[in-house]
Amino acid sequence: MDFDFTIRDMNLTRIVFVLTLDRKKMTERIVIAETGDAILRLEQNAGDVIYDQTRPLGELLTGFEADPDRRWNANAARLHESYGKVFPFERARWKAVKPCADFLREKYESGEPSAMFAAMRTWEAYLNCYHMGHGPERFLERTLPLYKPFSRSLGLWQERPASALSDAARPADSQVELWYPARKRPFECVAAYASFQPLIYYYLHRIEEWRFAFQECKACGRIFLAKSRHREICGEGCRKAQAVESKRKFDERAKGDMLERVHETAYYYWYNRLRKLKRQKEPDEEKIAAVAAAFEVFRAEAVKRKAEVKQGESKLADFSAWLIEQQDEIDRLTLL
Ligand SMILES: [Zn+2]
Known part of the structure; x- marks a missing residue:
């Protein structure tokens, strides 16, 4: 009607x-x-x-x-x-x-x-x-x-x-x-x-x-x-959207954690090498100075590259590869 x-x-x-x-x-x-x-x-x-x-x-x-x-x-x-x-x-x-x-x-x-x-x-x-x-x-x-x-x-x-x-x-x-x-x-x-x-x-x-x-x-x-105060999502569509969003946040956080971890590991690798040099019975002052200078350069460059990964300008894998290359560098310097 x-x-x-x-x-x-x-x-x-x-x-x-x-x-x-x-x-x-x-x-x-x-x-x-x-x-x-x-x-x-x-x-x-x-x-x-x-x-x-x-x-x-x-x-x-x-x-x-x-x-x-x-x-x-x-x-x-x-x-x-x-x-x-x-x-x-x-x-x-x-x-x-x-x-x-x-x-x-x-x-x-x-x-x-x-x-x-x-x-x-x-x-x-x-x-x-x-x-x-x-x-x-x-x-x-x-x-x-x-x-x-x-x-x-x-x-x-x-x-x-x-x-x-x-x-x-x-x-x-x-x-x-x-x-x-x-x-x-x-x-x-x-x-x-x-x-x-x-x-x-x-x-x-x-x-x-x-x-x-x-x-x-x-x-x-x-x-x-x-049905109760514990339900905070209106329906299946929103539940799916929420799950995708949570996963994205989780991945982002995990990526951030990984970034900090690789940076920290590399930093201590350098730091420990330098400390070892300083603690030798007869410290080689010349070598120590060279390694300390290289360490300074490495630190500054690492901070810069880490920021680039955070901003999405470069990849975590590339940063990681670069850090390993730098370890080879310190190995070379300490063995000289
Ligand atoms: Zn909704």
Whole structure:
């Protein structure tokens, strides 16, 4: 079924937002449809529905419509104002509210179920309240509660159900319609109509009860729902990326260690040769001076070459080969 944002009456009965959570499979399923169709879909996989998707658990809360600028409220205010105007023709009325309908259609087409549902409910309320007594007031009563979680400052996953519930302004904000498992529907569902708040609390409460936790993925930074606080990677893709990165770091470190080791070994080779010369019973001062001078040259050159390896300008193997060549040099000098 497709929703039509025109002033043509669609004759819809109550459209509901139905949620069912699967703890084992770690999934959420959302169905948006008229009540009867939603039940048909859940029980017999039939029914004409507007939305039916199964997603990873927690996605509704992390991807929930966000509206920090309160554009939804501004849009409702414009629709509210239009009630007071006298339109001689339907065409003039349509022209006046078309930007509002366009805003709602754009939200509907975003594919985010919370935005889709609020867009449909808003338009449905606009059409239904038009010919009612106290229509403008009723319209706002029906729509503003839906937008409440859109303009929150924190992410929904950061809310604690208990503290959020104590702020529930009206009884309706803490009540949820629960559909018990029945007939061919073995799972529990909750349905929202007037407000998302109770459905959000229900969701947060279940997550708390199951001791799952929202985490920020260490690899990609995405917020995801984890089976425990110890899981810090969101999925297989990120796990692989993380493993590649760890191996790269490990190799880099190992290479660095190896570089220090070959340099140190060569240095002490020279140092010990020189010390041996100095400790002889009759030290050969001339030879000592020659070796000490060569040692100075070697030290300076080795530091330079080591830095080049570190910066990736030359290879560790070449540095290593050069150090061995230098050992031959000191051997030659000490044997002279
Ligand atoms: Zn990730």
